[in-house]
Amino acid sequence: MKLLILGGTGWLGGHIAREALERGHEVTCVARGTDVPEGVTLVHADRDVDDALAPVAADSWDGVIDVAMQPGHVRRAVRDLAQATQRYIFVSSVSAYPDHSGANPTESAPVFEPLESDTFTDMAEYGAAKVACENAAARERLGSRATIVRPGLIGGPGDPSARSTYWPLRFASPSNPEGAVLVPDHPDFPTSVIDVRDLAQWLVNLAELGSEAPTGPFNAVGMSTPLAQHLTIAREVAGFAGSIVVKKNEWLRERGVSQWAGTKSLPLWIADDSMRGFGAWSNARALEAGLALRPLQDTLRDGLEWALAHSSEPGVPSGLTQEQEAELLAEARL
């Protein structure tokens, strides 16, 4: 197969490229950067420029996988590549849905109104931008040759956000001599993580199906797992023998601890009840279409191994630093 990846210098794009190369496919990536897997043909282009894709539009492709988030990038790609490819797979996001209460966890849930503008900078517009990208891909020019894939939280080795690696790394390297770890009091909050390698494999499978591939949309999300169970698995893969110190949302908020992601946060946890469905989107349709998921144990164990080799401590760029956690625990014990 001749596969064109619009991207390939990022985390997921790199995994897609490696997966396709390992299967013996011919892989071309389009990006501004240079960090692509060995064996890829790299076409340097800035998709902010109108005719950036002219060099690849003159060729023909069995499949295109696009990881863009700017509507203008996808609108122009569809315009230029519609006659050049059998299949166009757009990597969207479950952030396309405005309602994460869990009321309607399937792909039939309403999505944001599409962003009209070609570009956005405010992440509050990320969901609307993804919908605009989806529409550009799925309408007229490509029709049934487009496949829309909406991942939830992507995790595993190399996670640049550290959301999926924080907990195993924290349990493997506690911040204090007593070996205690601070956790939020939200045991039944649903989490879900799709392993970057599972997602990449499925995206390549879809590209291999060419004109026979299903159109989607598909929620490509991990199995929904309560936070307490997720933390138990993180403790097991880290071989943690210490104790956990459970603190309520108010206590954490008063001390400036954020939810979900970012610095001084406790990752994966969201106290807001309107977000209870964020980790509970149904993946039934994607599983039926061939998405295969490895156990969460494997994702957390391999993520930990990677994080131990690449990161000096938890808390960068998501989570609590050793110092922040030690201070909070000292206060919790007062």
Ligand SMILES: NC(=O)c1ccc[n+]([C@@H]2O[C@H](COP(=O)([O-])OP(=O)(O)OC[C@H]3O[C@@H](n4cnc5c(N)ncnc54)[C@H](OP(=O)(O)O)[C@@H]3O)[C@@H](O)[C@H]2O)c1
């Ligand atoms: N992480 C998650 O949990 C999560 C969840 C749901 C969905 N997603 C989606 O999953 C995908 C993640 O993909 P990723 O990790 O490979 O990508 P990424 O780190 O988001 O990078 C985006 C890719 O687009 C390229 N790009 C950006 N601007 C460009 C421009 N002006 N011209 C040419 N290329 C440009 C980048 O290359 P250069 O910068 O080198 O140009 C890079 O290869 C995204 O679509 C994201 O929205 C992620």
